[in-house]
Amino acid sequence: MSRGHDLLIVGGGPAGLATALHAARAGLDTVIAEPRRPPVDKACGEGLMPGAVRALAALGLEVPGHPLTGIRYIQGSRQVQAAFRHGPGLGARRTDLHSALHRAVLDAGVPVLPLRVEDVRQDTTGVTVPGTGLRARWLVAADGLHSPVRRSLGLEVKTRGAPRYGLRQHYAVPPWSPYVEVHWGAHAEAYVTPLGPALVGIALLTARRAPFTTQLDGFPELAARLPPETAVTPVRGAGPLRQRARTRAHGRVLLVGDAAGYVDALTGEGVSLALTGAEALVANVRRGTPSRYETDWSRATRRHRLLTDVLVRARQQPALAPHIMPTAARLPRLFAAAVNALA
Numbered sequence: 454m455s456r457g458h459d460l461l462i463v464g465g466g467p468a469g470l471a472t473a474l475h476a477a478r479a480g481l482d483t484v485i486a487e488p489r490r491p492p493v494d495k496a497c498g499e500g501l502m503p504g505a506v507r508a509l510a511a512l513g514l515e516v517p518g519h520p521l522t523g524i525r526y527i528q529g530s531r532q533v534q535a536a537f538r539h540g541p542g543l544g545a546r547r548t549d550l551h552s553a554l555h556r557a558v559l560d561a562g563v564p565v566l567p568l569r570v571e572d573v574r575q576d577t578t579g580v581t582v583p584g585t586g587l588r589a590r591w592l593v594a595a596d597g598l599h600s601p602v603r604r605s606l607g608l609e610v611k612t613r614g615a616p617r618y619g620l621r622q623h624y625a626v627p628p629w630s631p632y633v634e635v636h637w638g639a640h641a642e643a644y645v646t647p648l649g650p651a652l653v654g655i656a657l658l659t660a661r662r663a664p665f666t667t668q669l670d671g672f673p674e675l676a677a678r679l680p681p682e683t684a685v686t687p688v689r690g691a692g693p694l695r696q697r698a699r700t701r702a703h704g705r706v707l708l709v710g711d712a713a714g715y716v717d718a719l720t721g722e723g724v725s726l727a728l729t730g731a732e733a734l735v736a737n738v739r740r741g742t743p744s745r746y747e748t749d750w751s752r753a754t755r756r757h758r759l760l761t762d763v764l765v766r767a768r769q770q771p772a773l774a775p776h777i778m779p780t781a782a783r784l785p786r787l788f789a790a791a792v793n794a795l796a
């Protein structure tokens with residue numbers, strides 16, 4: 454058995470990799486367990502909001518992509534848009550985001566072990582992963598939406614409401630707008646994210662289980678811009694999206710990113726929250742105040758959780774759903790304030 458690390462991070466997605474970068478900067482002896490080979494891809498809308506762009510820049514990272522000017526909602530002939538007031542966002546492929554973070558982590562001297570961690574044991578001084586010889590003072594569960602560590606520790610909380618899912622695919626067509634477009638359909642929302650000079654990503658969010666192409670047929674104007682032969686990646690899916698954790702700090706296990714809880718992809722803030730959470734987690738470990746992490750995480754994510762929750766619940770109420778887009782169009786200042794409160 455090793456003498457023990459300061460931090461063992463389970464999961465090398467944006468949350469785990471950013472946690473490792475902050476930890477390395479703080480001088481913590483850190484190791485990551487991530488079974489998938491880089492660059493890791495994932496179903497995602499790939500719109501990095503301005504907060505995420507700033508957090509990546511603060512980590513000294515440059516991610517290639519397409520600048521995003523703001524958010525545009527579209528329903529039939531109605532449109533409303535809001536520009537980001539505090540710097541641009543970035544449309545970036547997950548593989549590019551992962552490569553930039555992964556490279557920086559290796560440069561910082563943090564090992565990434567090709568290991569799947571399902572079972573952890575903790576005592577008063579640290580956490581052990583049975584059968585691996587790995588031990589650390591703190592274990593960070595950064596293992597995503599369906600966090601096996603969260604499940605193994607009994608920290609999952611049942612969620613209510615119809616489960617929603619996400620599907621994504623990429624098309625080799627030039628972006629037609631620097632805005633992230635959110636098309637509101639009868640049964641789904643379609644996100645269009647410009648990703649490069651000849652690449653757009655389409656992410657569909659829905660409670661209806663049907664193949665990507667069937668769902669896309671619900672958006673005839675969008676489908677017309679996306680000939681099937683221009684599809685350049687396989688469809689990837691994720692869900693159910695809403696996940697809750699009983700706590701973010703369970704003894705010596707700390708949860709971050711989607712593992713800490715996730716509301717929905719409707720407002721495109723997941724990576725921002727993962728990066729913010731990573732910073733708060735390491736700051737508390739470094740200060741020796743891990744129990745304050747829960748408070749800091751709640752404060753940092755409250756506005757996003759609340760706004761996303763309200764929007765998703767309205768979306769799922771047949772009486773309210775048809776009014777979301779007309780209300781946003783009638784109250785463009787409120788829409789802009791909401792977009793910028795999240796961004």
Ligand SMILES: Cc1cc2nc3c(=O)[nH]c(=O)nc-3n(C[C@H](O)[C@H](O)[C@H](O)COP(=O)(O)OP(=O)(O)OC[C@H]3O[C@@H](n4cnc5c(N)ncnc54)[C@H](O)[C@@H]3O)c2cc1C
Nearest residue numbers: 464466467468497498499500570596597619710711723724
């Ligand atoms: C359809 C969809 C659209 C989205 N759109 C956006 C968007 O436009 N903008 C945005 O900011 N966010 C978006 N999100 C959210 C965003 O993708 C997530 O919030 C973000 O990826 C969270 O990062 P993470 O590191 O917590 O989790 P993940 O990215 O899921 O990474 C978790 C990692 O843990 C690893 N892992 C899993 N199990 C184990 C194990 N047992 N042992 C070790 N490692 C393990 C996985 O291999 C993975 O690499 C979207 C999500 C979905 C589903």
